[in-house]
Amino acid sequence: MTDLLIIGAGLTGLFAACTAARAGLNVRVIAQGAGTTHWHAGTIDLLGYLPDGRQPVANWMQALGRLPPAHPYRLLGAASIANALDAFQQLAAAAGLPYERAAASIDSPGPSAPSQPIDREDDPSGHFTDIAPGRNGQLISPVGAARPVFLAPHAQLAASLEDERPLLIIGFNGMTDFYPALIAENLRRQGRPARSALLPLSRLTNRRDHNTIQLARLLDQPAAQEMLIEMVSDAAATGERIGLPAVLGLKTHTRLLAKLHQAGSAPDRRKTPPGSPLQPPFSLFEIPTLPPSVPGMRLDASLRAQLTRLRVRVEIGMKVCGVRTAGRRIEWIETESGSRPLRHTARNYLLATGGILGGGIRGDRCGRVRETVFDLPLTAPQTRSQWLRPIFLDKRGHPVFQGGVPVDTRFRPLDRDGAPVYDNLWAAGSVLAHTDPIRERSREGIAIATGFAAAHSVANGQ
Amino acid sequence: MNQDSPPVAAMQSIQPNSVGISLNACIKCNICVSYCPVSEVTDSFPGPKYAAPQSERFREIGYPYFQDAAGDNPSPPGRGRVPDASVDYCSGCRVCNEVCPTGVRIAEINARARARIVAAEGLSLRNRLLGRSDLLGRVGSVAPALANALLHHPLSRRLAAVLFGVAERAPLPRWHNRTFSRWLKRTRSRRLRSERKVVYFHGCATQHYEPFVGMAAVLVLEHLGYEVVVPPQSCCGLPLLSNGEFSAAETYHRRNVAQFADYIQAGYPILGASTSCTLTLKEEAPELLDLEGDEGTQALKRNTWDIFEWLRERENQGQLPAGLGPLNNGQEPFILPYHAPCQLRAHRIGKPALDLLALIPGIDLRESHARCCGIAGTYGLKSEKYQIAMDVGAELFDFVAAQGNTSDPAVQGAVSFTACDSETCRWQLEHGAGLPSRHPIELLAASYGLYDLQARQPLNEN
Numbered sequence: 065m066t067d068l069l070i071i072g073a074g075l076t077g078l079f080a081a082c083t084a085a086r087a088g089l090n091v092r093v094i095a096q097g098a099g100t101t102h103w104h105a106g107t108i109d110l111l112g113y114l115p116d117g118r119q120p121v122a123n124w125m126q127a128l129g130r131l132p133p134a135h136p137y138r139l140l141g142a143a144s145i146a147n148a149l150d151a152f153q154q155l156a157a158a159a160g161l162p163y164e165r166a167a168a169s170i171d172s173p174g175p176s177a178p179s180q181p182i183d184r185e186d187d188p189s190g191h192f193t194d195i196a197p198g199r200n201g202q203l204i205s206p207v208g209a210a211r212p213v214f215l216a217p218h219a220q221l222a223a224s225l226e227d228e229r230p231l232l233i234i235g236f237n238g239m240t241d242f243y244p245a246l247i248a249e250n251l252r253r254q255g256r257p258a259r260s261a262l263l264p265l266s267r268l269t270n271r272r273d274h275n276t277i278q279l280a281r282l283l284d285q286p287a288a289q290e291m292l293i294e295m296v297s298d299a300a301a302t303g304e305r306i307g308l309p310a311v312l313g314l315k316t317h318t319r320l321l322a323k324l325h326q327a328g329s330a331p332d333r334r335k336t337p338p339g340s341p342l343q344p345p346f347s348l349f350e351i352p353t354l355p356p357s358v359p360g361m362r363l364d365a366s367l368r369a370q371l372t373r374l375r376v377r378v379e380i381g382m383k384v385c386g387v388r389t390a391g392r393r394i395e396w397i398e399t400e401s402g403s404r405p406l407r408h409t410a411r412n413y414l415l416a417t418g419g420i421l422g423g424g425i426r427g428d429r430c431g432r433v434r435e436t437v438f439d440l441p442l443t444a445p446q447t448r449s450q451w452l453r454p455i456f457l458d459k460r461g462h463p464v465f466q467g468g469v470p471v472d473t474r475f476r477p478l479d480r481d482g483a484p485v486y487d488n489l490w491a492a493g494s495v496l497a498h499t500d501p502i503r504e505r506s507r508e509g510i511a512i513a514t515g516f517a518a519a520h521s522v523a524n525g526q
Numbered sequence: 527m528n529q530d531s532p533p534v535a536a537m538q539s540i541q542p543n544s545v546g547i548s549l550n551a552c553i554k555c556n557i558c559v560s561y562c563p564v565s566e567v568t569d570s571f572p573g574p575k576y577a578a579p580q581s582e583r584f585r586e587i588g589y590p591y592f593q594d595a596a597g598d599n600p601s602p603p604g605r606g607r608v609p610d611a612s613v614d615y616c617s618g619c620r621v622c623n624e625v626c627p628t629g630v631r632i633a634e635i636n637a638r639a640r641a642r643i644v645a646a647e648g649l650s651l652r653n654r655l656l657g658r659s660d661l662l663g664r665v666g667s668v669a670p671a672l673a674n675a676l677l678h679h680p681l682s683r684r685l686a687a688v689l690f691g692v693a694e695r696a697p698l699p700r701w702h703n704r705t706f707s708r709w710l711k712r713t714r715s716r717r718l719r720s721e722r723k724v725v726y727f728h729g730c731a732t733q734h735y736e737p738f739v740g741m742a743a744v745l746v747l748e749h750l751g752y753e754v755v756v757p758p759q760s761c762c763g764l765p766l767l768s769n770g771e772f773s774a775a776e777t778y779h780r781r782n783v784a785q786f787a788d789y790i791q792a793g794y795p796i797l798g799a800s801t802s803c804t805l806t807l808k809e810e811a812p813e814l815l816d817l818e819g820d821e822g823t824q825a826l827k828r829n830t831w832d833i834f835e836w837l838r839e840r841e842n843q844g845q846l847p848a849g850l851g852p853l854n855n856g857q858e859p860f861i862l863p864y865h866a867p868c869q870l871r872a873h874r875i876g877k878p879a880l881d882l883l884a885l886i887p888g889i890d891l892r893e894s895h896a897r898c899c900g901i902a903g904t905y906g907l908k909s910e911k912y913q914i915a916m917d918v919g920a921e922l923f924d925f926v927a928a929q930g931n932t933s934d935p936a937v938q939g940a941v942s943f944t945a946c947d948s949e950t951c952r953w954q955l956e957h958g959a960g961l962p963s964r965h966p967i968e969l970l971a972a973s974y975g976l977y978d979l980q981a982r983q984p985l986n987e988n
Contacts, residue, residue: 096627096629097557097624097625097626097627097628097629098557098561098625098627099627100555100627102555102556102557102560103555271569275556275559277559277560277566281566355555355556355557356555356556356557356559356560361560368895372893372895377877377880377893379876379877380624380625380871381623381624381625381871381872381874382874382876383629383874399874400874401873401874401875402804402805402808402809402827402872402873402874402875403808403809403827403828403829403830403831403873404828406874406875406876422627423627423628
């Protein structure tokens with residue numbers, strides 16, 4: 065029998081599945097569609113803004129005390145969150161997609177010691193461990209603004225705004241939804257030397273129009289990789305940091321990144337003025353794009369590969385249409401199929417369906433806001449006029465997005481009286497109450513930390 | 527829904543015109559684009575989002591097979607107002623439906639658009655023929671040896687490619703020297719008579735090309751103590767639906783509805799081993815042909831089962847007989863790469879064959895995560911689409927090759943078979959991976975000692 069049935073295949077569900085399977089549980093994942101990992105920037109954002117939305121959070125550990133008491137992070141505490149992040153970093157590294165502290169590059173700013181993320185794991189000095197725990201990095205967003213990030217994949221580390229070297233933002237002529245001139249202009253407004261360039265797509269392909277995935281797949285091919293390296297090397301001036309849209313390969317991403325860094329770290333005699341010391345010509349990073357997000361797809365693929373190794377089945381296309389309960393237990397759930405409902409029976413159930421964006425919470429025209437699988441009690445306003453504040457971009461966000469499933473410290477959903485609704489139901493991720501993950505820039509942190517904690521709660525209760 | 531109450535059995539997505547309505551749920555998240563196996567390998571298909579929800583909004587509503595409040599619009603669209611021809615490059619694999627987080631019936635929108643093209647512009651002789659698997663089967667079965675010699679002669683394949691556009695190297699089946707019906711008739715005296723009865727829907731492939739799949743199904747069902755009733759039946763109509771010939775498909779479908787009505791009345795379940803036939807009876811025909819409100823269609827839909835879906839129910843209720851034996855005599859595990867075809871995944875019943883094959887002693891199941899084998903029924907048989915189908919299938923062929931890679935220490939033995947539930951997929955899999963492929967029911971029958979897996983015939987039969 066299945067020990068844990070996870071509903072939802074986003075970062076929360078997949079990471080909780082890995083965690084529970086490694087704890088020895090028999091796990092299965094079902095979901096209505098592929099997870100929203102494909103919309104992620106691929107970074108792990110822990111806590112970028114407090115609910116007042118005013119200043120970016122410099123150190124999330126120090127900011128935890130200023131979150132509302134029922135916030136999932138307050139239920140967990142800093143040590144639990146850090147444990148979950150460690151487990152995530154180990155898992156990602158084992159899957160060949162290592163994540164590092166985004167704040168690390170503060171230790172090595174300036175053109176004399178450019179950050180070369182690929183070499184970090186080989187760094188014997190280990191001097192990156194002395195970064196203040198909880199300190200966020202500031203990476204460059206798709207419009208050139210600062211993005212508070214805690215962990216980033218290797219490809220995004222050099223985007224740190226704490227690094228003061230001049231920036232060159234490169235796009236492709238013919239790629240949709242990525243505007244290097246806009247990014248560079250916004251960076252200049254923040255006082256950073258930045259310029260932009262457009263590479264001709266015609267040297268890579270005959271196609272005129274490209275989305276991110278098409279480009280990433282194109283750049284999986286060795287010939288296109290060589291051409292890209294040549295074009296980037298030609299465009300770069302000595303000592304520049306180069307931002308490219310996040311399309312640097314899918315299946316052979318690591319190889320392409322290594323090649324680019326190698327090209328970037330080879331001293332370029334042509335561009336070095338006579339007499340001055342040889343400088344590495346450039347370092348390079350990816351800037352996330354609009355969906356489909358290639359860094360998010362890489363993360364999804366890595367987690368799926370780990371689950372295959374752990375023999376966890378993930379079944380997509382399953383929409384829950386019925387629930388059977390007996391007292392305080394869930395007996396089974398049913399999903400829609402082509403003909404008759406399909407029954408799923410498990411000892412425990414983990415709700416990881418996401419918030420309004422992921423489909424775990426839905427509002428109707430009458431103003432009712434519902435949790436879509438178990439119809440659990442929500443903290444969301446049940447009157448349409450109270451969903452939103454009058455100003456669209458209000459710094460405090462909107463009440464409807466802050467509503468969710470309230471849970472206890474073991475991540476069991478609670479009823480109105482504060483008692484667990486069911487003894488074998490758990491919840492994690494964006495479906496939780498007292499957090500607005502998109503606004504707080506805490507989406508991946510909430511997913512990883514609460515998914516990890518809920519999976520361990522289930523394992524410990526076995 | 528969270529009360530101690532019977533489950534909500536109503537499937538809320540099944541409403542009149544649910545296909546057309548579903549496009550409103552598209553949030554343009556691009557997940558379908560990132561998963562579409564066809565647009566990944568060819569520029570001829572712009573991808574599910576562009577071809578379906580995005581274009582459908584601008585297409586002329588009304589003709590054919592789209593009713594709105596005003597009823598049928600009987601006039602065909604004028605020249606230049608038919609859907610763009612690129613929609614014909616959708617293979618109909620339904621991976622987009624599977625991954626869509628909001629439930630858009632993307633593949634069905636494309637199928638309807640293709641039908642509008644066919645209604646306005648007519649159909650090639652090739653597509654007309656490929657759609658009639660029933661007719662082709664019956665013609666060839668008159669003199670199978672002659673038909674095979676004629677069809678498979680290199681010269682005729684060349685001619686068929688030049689004259690009709692049937693790809694020269696595409697995996698076409700061979701007519702069997704006796705049809706499934708003739709085997710049933712010949713062995714009538716030995717067939718089990720029982721109070722407990724099931725109806726078997728054999729489909730065109732089992733009837734004419736692979737009667738042994740039907741034999742294996744009958745042997746297993748009889749082993750469980752069920753009498754297998756095989757009434758006269760028509761093609762499910764799927765090849766016609768996927769070639770855009772909706773009116774002919776409707777004729778077939780209505781014939782089936784009438785032919786099975788009495789058995790449904792008597793409470794017999796209708797089982798099929800061909801996942802695409804059963805999917806058509808359950809869902810494709812009702813949705814595409816706007817028959818969701820038709821009573822007979824609904825009854826057929828509710829009583830149709832994939833054979834492993836039904837067998838899994840028996841297993842869950844402890845009715846599956848013991849006595850499954852190992853599939854090879856040696857000490858080595860029997861490594862079996864299993865691919866759940868996209869048409870099975872579209873049932874949304876999980877992977878029941880995987881659940882049951884796991885019961886066979888000594889089996890080492892390797893689950894394929896490939897999206898599609900490429901063939902998609904008749905798609906990969908067409909000259910202009912053959913290479914696309916092979917490129918799509920590469921993911922699966924590579925997976926199979928990796929399982930038999932003896933240089934890998936994790937691999938403990940050779941792979942002698944692959945398994946897949948759908949006939950055209952098995953043909954493509956054999957063509958692309960170079961290994962014999964079996965239906966899971968053949969493996970189950972062999973494990974019960976009823977069937978010769980190598981020779982593909984019942985044991986203990988002259």
